Amino acid sequence: KAGVTQTPRYLIKTRGQQVTLSCSPISGHRSVSWYQQTPGQGLQFLFEYFSETQRNKGNFPGRFSGRQFSNSRSEMNVSTLELGDSALYLCASSFRAEETQYFGPGTRLLVL
Amino acid sequence: GQNIDQPTEMTATEGAIVQINCTYQTSGFNGLFWYQQHAGEAPTFLSYNVLDGLEEKGRFSSFLSRSKGYSYLLLKELQMKDSASYLCAVSPDGYKKLVFGTGTRLLVSP
Numbered sequence: 001k002a003g004v005t006q007t008p009r010y011l012i013k014t015r016g017q018q019v020t021l022s023c024s025p026i027s028g029h030r031s032v033s034w035y036q037q038t039p040g041q042g043l044q045f046l047f048e049y050f051s052e053t054q055r056n057k058g059n060f061p062g063r064f065s066g067r068q069f070s071n072s073r074s075e076m077n078v079s080t081l082e083l084g085d086s087a088l089y090l091c092a093s094s095f096r097a098e099e100t101q102y103f104g105p106g107t108r109l110l111v112l
Numbered sequence: 113g114q115n116i117d118q119p120t121e122m123t124a125t126e127g128a129i130v131q132i133n134c135t136y137q138t139s140g141f142n143g144l145f146w147y148q149q150h151a152g153e154a155p156t157f158l159s160y161n162v163l164d165g166l167e168e169k170g171r172f173s174s175f176l177s178r179s180k181g182y183s184y185l186l187l188k189e190l191q192m193k194d195s196a197s198y199l200c201a202v203s204p205d206g207y208k209k210l211v212f213g214t215g216t217r218l219l220v221s222p
Contacts, residue, residue, distance in 0.1 A: 033208050043155075043199065043212040056207045090154060099143045099162070099203055101210065103154040 002027065004093050004104030012110045018079040021107045025072050025093030032074040033101060034066060037088040046089075049074055050096060078109075086111045114138045116213035118200050123219045124190055132185045132216045134200035142206035146174050146185045147199040149215070155199055158185070187218075195220045 005024045013019050025032050034046040045058040049068035066076040072093075078085055088108050092101035115137045124130040136144070143162040147155035159167055161176035161183060173186040187194055197215040204211060 031208050033210070035210075035212075042214040043201075043210075045209045045211070048208040050208075056209045058209070094208060099206070099208075100145070100157055100160055101208065102157060103147075105154045 004091060004102055006089075006091055006104040006107050008107060009105065010108050010110075012112065013081050014112050015081055015083060017081050018077060019081060019109060020075055020077045021089055021091075021109075023074045023076075023091035023093075023104060025074070025091075026102060029093035029095055029102075030072050031094045031096055031101075032068060032072065033092045033094075034074070034076050035090045035092065036060070037090060037106070038086075043090070046076065081111045083111050085109065114202070114204060114211045116200055116202060116211060118198075118213040118216045120214070121217045121219070123221065126190055126192060126220055126222050128190050129186065129188050130190060130218065132187070132198050132200075132218065134183045134185070134213060136181050136183070136200070136202050136213075138202050138204040138211060140204040141178060142203040144174075144176055144183050145199075145201040145203070145210065146172075146183075147201065149197045149199060151196075158198075190220045192220050192222070194218065 031050045033048040037043045048056045068074045088106045090106045092103045094101045118134045146158040149155040159174035171188045199215045200213040201210040
């Protein structure tokens, strides 16, 4: 069974631009969570989607948004990029009834 | 608030045993996870504890004491490939929101 896939793997943007990242969960998984990982803050939860609905949200500004499609694929968008948004963005998928989340390889975003 | 503490760095030698501790204070508890993360790669699931006690899986074991807010990951017969960061994470409310510690970087030397 294929794992979680994320595209693109690497991205370079400039301040003020916006970016969209994509995540395809493991087949059959309907829950998708997004995390930001930075050296200083570690892994921090952004939001979680299930059946196209956002069920939980972390403490990030409104510039960070996401959505989920009917096939469980998810996207996250960051608008008006700031230097501090440079990070590894990870998505993870899981079965609804199970707690274990499986991570994708991440998208490394560099904001210049 | 949510707080998860684990040592920043540990060193050990090949073939040895190492124990990585994790203490947590969270608003709720719906399970504790250990993930392994090699540099530049995604976290890989190692173990999940929701009840007190020891879970063994090959060379890796994980222990949980909910009353003490404490867990440890035990790695036996260390190999060079075990050099990685080990992340302790708690699910406070069962809504797929994991709260992570900052991770323990383990260096295994020959």
